[in-house]
Structures are given as C-alpha cells and as structure tokens.
Amino acid sequence: MKKLKFFSKLVFIANSLAAFLLLISYLLPYVPPKSFAILSVLSLGVPLLISINIVFFVYWLLQVKKQMLLSLVVLLLGWNYLGSLYKFSSSKKVDEPNNLSIMSFNVRLFNKYNWKPNKTTKEDIIDFIHRESPDVLCIQEYSRGKPIKLNGYDDFNGRYVKNVKGGHAIFSKLPIINSGSLEFEDTNNNAVFVDVVKGNDTIRVYNVHLQSAKINTQIDYINSQYSREVFLKRVKWAFQKQQSQVEKFLEHKSKCSYKTIVAGDFNNTAFSYSYKKILGDDLVDTFEKAGNGFGKSFDIKFFPLRIDFILADKRFKVNGFKTYNDISLSDHYPIKATLNLNK
Structure with missing residues (x-):
C-alpha cells in the first residue's frame, strides 16, 4: 500500500471496508436476529456489497495491482452467495408429463x-x-x-x-x-x-x-x-x-x-x-x-x-x-x- 498514490490509498481503504462487511455478511444466515439484531440488518445490503466488491476487483485488475486479490478472495469465499444473487444460465424450461x-x-x-x-x-x-x-x-x-x-x-x-x-x-x-x-x-x-x-x-x-x-x-x-x-x-x-x-x-x-x-x-x-x-x-x-x-x-x-x-x-x-x-x-x-x- 506504501507504493500507492493518495487517491488509490483512499480507494483501497474503501475497498477494505466493503470486503470486511461482505465477509461478515457470510455469517448472517447463522446469527439469530434475537441475539444480534443489528448484524442481521446487513442482510438487506448483501447484493450491494457483492456488486461493490466486483467493481473494486475490476478497478484493481485494470490497473494490474495486487490489491485486486482482496475482493477476489472474499468473493471466492462466498461463491455460493453469487448463485443466490445472479444466475448466468438461461431460464430452464422442461415440458414433461405430470409437471x-x-x-x-x-x-x-x-x-x-x-x-x-x-x-x-x-x-x-x-x-x-x-x-x-x-x-x-x-x-x-x-x-x-x-x-x-x-x-x-x-x-x-x-x-x-x-x-x-x-x-x-x-x-x-x-x-x-x-x-x-x-x-x-x-x-x-x-x-x-x-x-x-x-x-x-x-x-x-x-x-x-x-x-x-x-x-x-x-x-x-x-x-x-x-x-x-x-x-x-x-x-x-x-x-x-x-x-x-x-x-x-x-x-x-x-x-x-x-x-x-x-x-x-x-x-x-x-x-x-x-x-x-x-x-x-x-x-x-x-x-x-x-x-x-x-x-x-x-x-x-x-x-x-x-x-x-x-x-x-x-x-x-x-x-x-x-x-x-x-x-x-x-x-x-x-x-x-x-x-x-x-x-
């Protein structure tokens, strides 16, 4: 991070916060709201956090900076979450008897x-x-x-x-x-x-x-x-x-x-x-x-x-x-x- 320019340092700080929040969000399905209600609120923002981390990853990738690994690793850790957010395949439609x-x-x-x-x-x-x-x-x-x-x-x-x-x-x-x-x-x-x-x-x-x-x-x-x-x-x-x-x-x-x-x-x-x-x-x-x-x-x-x-x-x-x-x-x-x- 020492080699980064001032603006890039600010971007990486924001990136680190977004990556941390997304990482924490992976725990949400296992935390009862009655026990930790404030954390459960974060579940509404998970789609946005995933999108933001994808943007940060692309930003660093285009600059060929190793900082891209931060969001990449966090996104890969929550790979199953991506399937809940977006499906890349086309809609399935199978006509069978007794559907x-x-x-x-x-x-x-x-x-x-x-x-x-x-x-x-x-x-x-x-x-x-x-x-x-x-x-x-x-x-x-x-x-x-x-x-x-x-x-x-x-x-x-x-x-x-x-x-x-x-x-x-x-x-x-x-x-x-x-x-x-x-x-x-x-x-x-x-x-x-x-x-x-x-x-x-x-x-x-x-x-x-x-x-x-x-x-x-x-x-x-x-x-x-x-x-x-x-x-x-x-x-x-x-x-x-x-x-x-x-x-x-x-x-x-x-x-x-x-x-x-x-x-x-x-x-x-x-x-x-x-x-x-x-x-x-x-x-x-x-x-x-x-x-x-x-x-x-x-x-x-x-x-x-x-x-x-x-x-x-x-x-x-x-x-x-x-x-x-x-x-x-x-x-x-x-x-x-x-x-x-x-x-």
Whole structure:
C-alpha cells in the first residue's frame, strides 16, 4: 500500500471496508436476529456489497495491482452467495408429463387503495393469472370482502388474521384434502397451507408471509422521513419478529411427512437467517435451480432485491422458474416454478 498514490490509498481503504462487511455478511444466515439484531440488518445490503466488491476487483485488475486479490478472495469465499444473487444460465424450461406449476404473488390487496394509477389493476391481475394458469396459486395480501373469482380453480383456502385489511389465500386446480392456518401473534402476517393430491402423491403447500418492516422503499422518502436510527430500529424489530414466525412455522412443518413446497413473501433476502432456516436441509431454491438473471421480485429502483421465494422438496425435479418482472401490477413481481416428481 506504501507504493500507492493518495487517491488509490483512499480507494483501497474503501475497498477494505466493503470486503470486511461482505465477509461478515457470510455469517448472517447463522446469527439469530434475537441475539444480534443489528448484524442481521446487513442482510438487506448483501447484493450491494457483492456488486461493490466486483467493481473494486475490476478497478484493481485494470490497473494490474495486487490489491485486486482482496475482493477476489472474499468473493471466492462466498461463491455460493453469487448463485443466490445472479444466475448466468438461461431460464430452464422442461415440458414433461405430470409437471406441477406453483405461482406466488403478493398482489397488494389487488390495488384496493389505488397505489397504482391504473384503475383496472385488479382486473389486470386476474387476467394475468388466467393466462399463466398455475396449478397452485399462493397469494399474499389477498383482500377481504367479496371473494376473487378465478376460473378453473375449484377450491381455495383463505385464512385471515383477525381485524386486518387482508390475508393470504391458496387457489388450487388439484383436489385439496386438508387446509389450515398458522396465526402469527401480534401481526398482520401469517401462513396458510393446503394438502393437495396429484396422482398417487399428497403434497403440502405452504404460503408464507413473514413480517415486514413497513418502510416506504422510495429513497427520497426514506431520506426525508426516516432517520438512520428509526430505519434500523424498524428493520431490527421486523427481523426479530421473523425469527419467531419462522420458529413457529418450522415446528408446524416438522409434523408433516408429505413432500413439501414453501412459497411466499419472506420480506428478507436469500442471505438472511430466516431464509436459511426455512430452506433447511430438505428444500431447494427453485430460482437457483432453474432461474436466470437477478430474479428481482420487489419493485425498488436500482436494487435487485429478491424477497419472494418458491422452495421445493429435494425429491422434486425443478423443470422451470420464471420471474415476471416485465409487468407492473403490484410492488412485487409474481414468480412461478415448474416441478416434477418423475425421477
């Protein structure tokens, strides 16, 4: 570092900080938010930290400086993280007999309060679902009141938390033989589940909506309304609530012997404690198996945030995955996975 010019020294100091933070972030999936909440907040910034370290690596590489090794080594240590952030391969799509398609979509109450200026957003969402026609549809923030009519779905399981504006529903083209709800305490969030029959198999499908920090994601709004202290306080609180919700979910899931699919809005990234615990040893992230690009599922400017997931039992073959980030019907983008039990 002694041979570096003053500006390069400043760059390397910034590089060292970014590399250190990324290295620390590798511990996040193993640190319960209740034990160290402030560290868990860092999980939201992991995509940015990875991108920054790639930029630093390229910067030093172009100058043929050995300082490039710092970010390179840290990135290589977290190689598995890169697969969660970005998939270089094209989307996989395999058509096979007995494929099963699962869609997850946070519809934001079907635009009940006119967040989107388009007055036909509700009808547009319904038309989109009819076009894609998944076998099982998991909806978060399903509005109360008159049930939504979806052609081709003979049954659905809607469960609501008491005294809130919306809930969550599962629509199915497959026979539902059992259904239920996990009521999370002191929150508008919860999880619902159904057991569906396909051929000779009974499959458990969970629709999970974990705690949100309830923060407006517009950068100018955050800068004007939220101090850094308030922002951190809200996120820490949300992640601690998520831990409790995940613990309740895992206790419920442990009693099920069926092949399981977990879909929903986790309100956290693939670098978080909540995601890691839900994924466990028996599920796979269908985006990592068959998706491509960043898989951005939340509408926030200049930031590839993936907080919606479809996790499937390892006994399924993942034949496809798609993120519909070319449509703007909610603050989330719908995602769909295609699975098959034929080995």
